[in-house]
Amino acid sequence: MAALGSSALLPQCASCIRRVTRLAWDAGRPLQQVRTKTKTAKTKAAKEAERNIVVKLRKDVRKFGRAGSLVPVNPSTMRNRWFPKRVADYVPFMQLKQLKAEGAAMERDFDFGVEVPLEEVVEEEDAYAEQHVRPQYVRPVEIELLSAARSMELLQTFIPGHIDFARQPIELEKAPAGARHGASAAADLLTAAAMASKPKPDANGIYGSVSTSDVVATIKSALAHNDEAARVILNDADVRFVNGHAEGDETRVKKLGTFTIEIKVPGAEAPVRRSVRIRAKE
Incomplete structure (x- = not known):
């Protein structure tokens, strides 16, 4: 019975025999590490920056810069819009190479021509804010003057x-009535002189x-x-x-x-x- 049970587990077809044999062969060999070449995924902005070309503006362009600036732009934008309308000119390769060697600015000005609304400045200290606050203008009331x-x-x-x-x-101070007992003549003279020098109130x-x-x-x-x-x-x-x-x-x-x-x-x-x-x- 034991021999019959073990023979039942053996592969019965040629494909099964080949599969079992391959597994046994692979089990006896060390595993081989497979290395794949990976590349860092580049962002969309980086890829677009690589495709851009540097041109020289002939006119002021909002969010790009003033006339005469060197700015990067998409080649299709330059080919289809800017160059036909004389907005910008192509920069020759040798001239561009020389400008890069001289360190010329070749950046886009995103703030050019953009109006930024004023915002309220909140001071940290209330005392400082009160000293520097501007008084509100109040228009004077116009009144017709009389002659x-x-x-x-x-x-x-x-x-x-x-x-x-x-x-x-x-x-008014009233003068003392009658003579004062025990007062000397000299004291009376001094009192009279003081009262005489003192200005009399109205x-x-x-x-x-x-x-x-x-x-x-x-x-x-x-x-x-x-x-x-x-x-x-x-x-x-x-x-x-x-x-x-x-x-x-x-x-x-x-x-x-x-x-x-x-x-x-x-x-x-x-x-x-x-x-x-x-x-x-x-």
């Missing part, structure tokens, strides 16, 4: 006869003053209730105190009472006179 005569008419109409101000009066003096700026601000508040009168341009220099002002200064008054002011805009013939009443603040 000097019309301005004086409006001032005459809308300014009342009296302009009232309230200020805190200065309290009986109607006030803390602070009423200036032409205060008067102008009050007048503008009265003119603001009328659209046309609000267009009157009035400055501090257009108002002055006629009387009662501080010595050498016609722009302010420093005491209680009633005083006269003159209001005159540039170009007017005659001023407008009004009274300024300064009363004690309650």
